[in-house]
Amino acid sequence: MTRLLHIEASPMKTLSHSIDVAKQFLDAYRAAHPNHEIDTIDLWSQNIDLPEFDADMIGAKFAVLRTQTATPEQRAQWQRAVALSQRFNAADHYLFSVPMWNFGVPYRLKHFIDVVTLPGQNWNWSPATGYQALLSGKKAALIYASAGAYAAHTEGASESPDDFQKPYLRRWLRFLGIEDVTEISAAPTLTAPDLLAATKADAKARAAALGAAFWDARLPAGLTANQSVSNMVTLLRLTPCLPAAASPSPSTSSPCLPAQRGRCRLRSLRAAWERTRR
Numbered sequence: 001m002t003r004l005l006h007i008e009a010s011p012m013k014t015l016s017h018s019i020d021v022a023k024q025f026l027d028a029y030r031a032a033h034p035n036h037e038i039d040t041i042d043l044w045s046q047n048i049d050l051p052e053f054d055a056d057m058i059g060a061k062f063a064v065l066r067t068q069t070a071t072p073e074q075r076a077q078w079q080r081a082v083a084l085s086q087r088f089n090a091a092d093h094y095l096f097s098v099p100m101w102n103f104g105v106p107y108r109l110k111h112f113i114d115v116v117t118l119p120g121q122n123w124n125w126s127p128a129t130g131y132q133a134l135l136s137g138k139k140a141a142l143i144y145a146s147a148g149a150y151a152a153h154t155e156g157a158s159e160s161p162d163d164f165q166k167p168y169l170r171r172w173l174r175f176l177g178i179e180d181v182t183e184i185s186a187a188p189t190l191t192a193p194d195l196l197a198a199t200k201a202d203a204k205a206r207a208a209a210l211g212a213a214f215w216d217a218r219l220p221a222g223l224t225a226n227q228s229v230s231n232m233v234t235l236l237r238l239t240p241c242l243p244a245a246a247s248p249s250p251s252t253s254s255p256c257l258p259a260q261r262g263r264c265r266l267r268s269l270r271a272a273w274e275r276t277r278r
């Protein structure tokens with residue numbers, strides 16, 4: 001069964017703006033995919049086993065992965081991190097609701113990232129290949145909230161040098177192979193009530209639209225697994241043609257097309273996408 005994992009990083013729950021916006025996404029997603037499973041990890045819940053990543057854990061890691069001399073206690077300790085990592089990795093797609101804290105992410109989310117980002121589970125390294133991401137083909141929706149507005153809400157890019165929240169999460173997800181990332185920012189949350197209401201309404205509308213359209217389309221032949229069709233549509237808008245290898249069907253596999261035929265290409269790609277959506 002297809003599984004969406006929601007990582008909730010705000011402790012504020014019913015008062016949280018990021019969770020409030022994420023709910024719109026989830027309602028729309030649920031309506032579009034009643035048979036999909038939605039798993040939630042509330043990073044502030046007492047029920048989540050989020051082990052300390054301290055010297056003992058690092059010792060256990062090296063003992064298990066490098067020396068093969070791990071004691072039963074070390075194996076059990078390492079297994080706690082592996083179990084959480086595997087729960088994370090098992091999801092097909094991700095939704096994160098993330099407040100900004102001191103220009104970055106809340107420490108519980110950083111703690112979670114440090115525990116679940118494990119060699120052999122979601123990344124690998126070898127002298128021959130360097131780093132290899134193991135979660136390719138998945139996508140993530142990121143819903144942010146912050147008291148201030150950073151980079152004028154330009155989701156997909158965070159030009160503000162003060163914003164370490166969005167670039168950090170993008171970089172981490174890319175490290176794991178999750179390149180298809182859509183961002184919605186509810187900001188500024190520290191503002192006049194009417195402006196906050198307008199900001200929230202806008203973010204919620206976008207979250208609902210994203211949730212409804214966040215299906216896991218099988219990709220037309222020729223597209224790589226982590227290259228979503230929505231990315232390809234964006235690419236088509238930017239370039240007059242695609243290389244023949246990315247063509248969704250033989251009839252559109254002509255060599256580089258003139259600019260005016262890019263629109264036909266866009267239509268055929270969209271049609272291919274429609275055919276493959278669930």
Ligand SMILES: Cc1cc2nc3c(=O)[nH]c(=O)nc-3n(C[C@H](O)[C@H](O)[C@H](O)COP(=O)(O)O)c2cc1C
Nearest residue numbers: 010016017018099100101102103145146147148189
């Ligand atoms: C510890 C802490 C640090 C914060 N640091 C920032 C910050 O650096 N920049 C900012 O714009 N807002 C900051 N805020 C405000 C939150 O980002 C804002 O209240 C946001 O709405 C929180 O998201 P939530 O409502 O989903 O919990 C901070 C809040 C807390 C509690």
